[in-house]
Amino acid sequence: MPRHSKNNTALSFFTYAEGKALNYGTKRQRLGRDSMREFDACFLCLQRARDPICCDQGHLYCKECILENLLAQKKEIRRQQNLLEARAKDEIEESKRKEQMAKEAVIHNFERQQVRIAPSSGSKTEESTKVSTDNSTKTTNNSTKTIDNGKSPDSTKSIKAIESGETLQAGKKREFRLDEDEVEAIAIREQQDAMKRLDEEQAVASKPKLPNFWLPSLTPSADPDKIKSVKLQTMCTASDPEHPFGVKNFIPTKFTEDIDPNTKKSSFVCPSCRKTLTNSVKICLMKRCGHVICKTCVEKFVKNSKQCFVCGEKCRSKDIADMSGEGTGFASGGGPVMAERFDVAFQ
Secondary structure (H helix, E strand, O other), X not given: OOHHHHHOOXXXXXXXXHHHHHOOEEEEEEOOHHHOOOOOEOOOOOOEOOOXXXXXXXXXXXXXXXXXXXXHHHHHHHHHHHHHHHHHHHHHHHHHHHHHHHHHHHHHHHHHHHHHHOOOOHHHHHHHHHHHHHHHHHHHHXXXXXXXXXXXXXXXXXXXXXXXXXXXXXXXXXXXXXXXXXXXXXXXXXXXXXXXXXXXXXXHHHOOOOOOOXXXXXXXXXXXXXXXXXXXXXXXXXXXXXXXXXXXXXXXOEOEEEEOOOOOOEEEEOOOOOOEOOOOOOEEEEOOOOEEEXXXXXXXXXXXXXXXXXXXXXXXXXXXXXXXXXXXXXXXXOOOOEEEEEEOOOO
């Protein structure tokens, strides 16, 4: 093998050494015990929950933390609503402005057409009226001559009557009527055509006249996004996907505390089997009363008797929520034990 083949850097992919040197690709790291949230820790502050409160899906919070979070969410919802209302007003004003421009364009086109049809001076109109009057007199003289050359007076009277009737009918102007609906439809159609023409003209005018996109005069302006619907309800952020959560859904959680007489350290235990609760123990929450019991005792006692082991409150299967911890850091302890991250090279 030649010497320079080991230094070949013209490959279409990164070698293992190059990927490590550039921190390129997906990096995986095994999570330890320190990376796991405790079963009695708040999802927001990650400390032991003070005045613990759970949602209907068993996510644990401090009362102070969740109230601050809900207040912040309501402020954000109100801010987004105000922003959407302002955008809606701007869109309405923009549509009105476009409609006004379209109406002005229609009126301008109509006036230009009328100017082309109308005569340029008044002398030509006078001459045309004189010619029309001369022609009308000639036609009346010819008609009288034909009547005089007739044979009988009755026929002449009938002819005169017919002619008089015809002249009356010819003297009347024809009435051209349109329904209001037709007039409105025509006006709307012309207005829409004018708006389309204006949009096309704006699109042509917005095209860059030079290929230099970095010039400030030729930088395109980004139109604001369309109005999207905003969530109108506070959400529980501990789950993926998020679910609705409010003050009315608060479940005060009651842990059973046990103090060691030797070390005088307090720990949470199951009220039925007195087993110390840790991340390796699966625990459940009774939604009706808020007591926390390990899952083995729930399967043995609560589901069979359909009542809480501590207070005797009625408890069905749908009133039991799982609130186990994230795991112990081992593969069999539950929860994710691997973290992945993807980085782009040369960044």
